[in-house]
Amino acid sequence: MVWFPTVFNRNTNMNSIVIFLVTVIHCSSALMVRHPPSISKPRFGQIRYVIPFASENTVLKCSDHVGIPSPRYTWKRNGVTLKGDNITQVDELTGDLTIVSFSSREDGDYQCWAQNLWGTSLSHVIRLIAARMVSFNDTSSVKATGREGESFTLPCFNPPEQSPPGTFQWYSIDTKTGRTSQVYEDERIAIDTKGNLHFVYLKQTDGHSDKQYACAVYSKFSEVVYLGSKTQLTVKEKTVVPETSPQLIISTTRVVTLLGELTTLECIFGGNPIPQITWFRNGKPLDINRTTVVRTTKYGRVLEIVNVTERMEGFYTCRAENKLDVAETDVFIDVKSKPIWIMAPKSTTAVEGDDVIFTCRARPAVGEASLAPPQWYINGQHVNSSSADDSKFDFSSDGIYLSIFNVSRDHDIMCVQCIVSNDVGYQFKDAYLNVILPITIISKPRDLIEIKHGQAITLVVMGTTDPSRTLKYEWYYNDRPLDITQPQFFLNRNVNELTFDTSVLNRAEAEDLMGVYVCRVSHDLQTIPVTVNLRLVPLIVKTEPIVTTEPVVIFPTEGSSQVEIIPAGSKLWVVAVVFGVLVLVAAAIVVFFVIRKKNPGKTYLLGKTEVKHHLNPEKELQDHEFKLM
CATH class of the missing domain: 2.60.40.10 (Immunoglobulins)
Structure with a gap:
């Protein structure tokens, strides 16, 4: 960026030449844009x-x-x-x-x-x-017997390990026809997370000699249902179906979950009538209806916590109640986490010569062990305080900060990686350091410029910087944005020429606009102010003669008896000058006549008639020996 003060026309050749040269330099450097990958x-x-x-x-x-x-x-x-x-x-x-x-x-x-x-x-x-989609190894049949009105469980024997885990289902198989029908969960029938089928209480219709129950796993990848072992259930009929108080069938007791994941708690109670399930924390019922973070499914038997946080760690109570009694069970949520970012390294673009600091700060989950120091990498290669150049790099004692000094565009453009880990997992972050050329002022004006009233001055500001950046020019007067809509200013934005024309202002107005003018040359990372102080050339004032308030008396000259009185306030110097001139003329006349008298007739001037007829009176006088007296 250049800023020329000049009283030339704003279209002068010099300005055009400089602008052309800067443009050529900038265009040629455009091929030199540099940026590391990300x-x-x-x-x-x-x-x-x-x-x-x-x-x-x-x-x-x-x-x-x-x-x-x-x-x-x-x-x-x-x-x-x-x-x-x-x-x-x-x-x-x-x-x-x-x-x-x-x-x-x-x-x-x-x-x-x-x-x-x-x-x-x-x-x-x-x-x-x-993905592993494995079928059951054992599909043999077994028999089981339960009592009407009591709770009962059909286990899912040896379920296959699938990845990702499949969804457990149960089917009823008609042994005569081979037809299968899915057994759906309801208030009385539940399937737990391990695939077991639970009856809150048995009905006579749950068991039949021609019906078998089969555990199954559904794979969403293959969209295939794999049937496993089969169980033939017999329900012993009772004359009077008894009512029973809530009794715990199965419950999760401790759930280890990761921060931010979906966490599932489960409790299944038997009883007749069917117990109603309510979830509590710290003795207070969870407000299920007013939040999307905590919800219940499967008729209240499953509590889901979406995006679990550290503050959700602790005990939860599942309470089952029917008209006969109340039963409870507690479930503890242990929230673990891989390192939690406090400040991960951020990609940085710096101006050449700056110092840069990368931060890799993380913390463990509440109640978990402290983290090991971060591991740093540059362009994928491990670095530490012993392997890095200590004149260029510095690692803080805890390894959290990596400082890079006096960055260079030719040597310090790089990618930086940081890894923080614990026994649960790790955090990884990739960032870059890009270095750009600084703003360079090609030319600038003198600090102080004097302007004559009526002149126009053109200030040209031009500069160069890294080819990846575009310079922005802003003009200020006395620390305030310059109002270029005023008639005395003209800004040519194409070449950033500011013309200040004082001829459209009177002197007082021009004086008011003198002061400090600043052109701020900037991009998103750097600002360079170019300053000039404008001052109006002082006006040259002619001093007037002293005017007295008393009358002036001029005494009579020799040969005159008149006294002249000049009124006060007259311009006496004019009178004095005229009087002096007259004295000089009189003196010249007197001197002429005195000389003439002392030197008569020695020179005879020829008239035009004598010259025409070639007469020479002086020679004739000599020939006739006339003598001058």
Whole structure:
């Protein structure tokens, strides 16, 4: 940015030349924009289940939108760089990883690396797991007997371990026809989280010699229901169905959950009549109807806490009540968490010469053990106080702060990674440090400029900076934004020329507008003020002769008896000058005649007639020997 003061026309050649040169410099430097990569996708760590040998390929996306030049991409599985083969294919330009015919051998942690000239950015980890859809090993039949009016449980024997976990269901099978019908939960029938089927109390119709109950697991991936072991239930009839008080059948006693996850508490009570379930905390009923954070399902038997927080840790009470009695059970929620961010490293763009600090601060969940110091990486390579250049890098004693001093555009553009971990998991953050050229003032005016009233002055401000930034020019007068709508100002925004024309102002108005003018040259990271003090050239004032208030008497000259009295306030100096001139003229006349008298006739001046007829009186006098007396 340049700021010239000049009294020339604002279209002068010099201004045009400077503007042209700055434009050429800026355009040529536009090819030098630099920016390290920063992976924007995937944004979070993920666990993905993949159906093995699916007809569609498995594709992982990795993308960066800021790196200049555009980065090249690589993928790593469990820390080992993947090389293209008939199973895994990496597109270095788009960042896509394609896995053909995914199977359990491709299970693992996948991470994308994006690298250009200025740094290497690392993505969050994606864990791929081959979905396991396993059927029951044991499908044999067993028999069970219960009593009418009493609670009863049919266990789900040896359920298969599926990933992701399936949903338990129960079916009723007609042994004669082979038809199956799903057993749905209601107030009297419940399925717990382990797949067992519970009757709050038995009815005679629950058991039949031609009916079997089968535990099943439904896989949402394959949309297949896998039937397991079968049970034939016999219900012994009673003449009088007894009423029973609430009795606990099953309940979760301690739930270890992770911060932010969906937490499920469960309690199932038997009894006749059917007990009503109410949930309490700290002796007070939970307000289920007025919140979406806490809700009940399965007729009150299941309490769900959405996005569990640390303050939700503690004891919860499940109370069952019918007309005969009340029964309770307590469930404890233990909220654990991987490290919780207080301040993760943030991507930073700094001006060359600045000092930069990255912060990696996290905390454990309330009541959990302290965290180990953070681990720092630069462009994916581990660094610490012993391996880094201590003249450039500094690590705080607790490892939370990484300082980089006097950053250089040529040497300190980089990507920075931080990892904080505990026994539950870890937090990862990737950030970048970009360094740009500072604002440079190519030329500036003198600190003080004097202007003659009636002149116009043109102030030209121009500058250069990093090609990734666009300069902004703002004009101020006496620390206030300049009102360029006034007629004495003209701003050519194309070349940032401010013209101040004093000819449209009277002198007093021009004086009022003298003072400090500032052009603030800035972009989002830096501001440079260019200041000039304008002052009006003082007006040259002619001094008037002293005017007396008393009359002036001029005494008579020689040969005159008249005394002249000049009224007070007359311009005596004019009289004096005229009198002096007259005296000089008189003296000159007197001198002329005195000289003439002393030197008569020695010079005879020829008249025009004598010259015309070639007469020479002086020669004739000599020839005739006339003598002058």
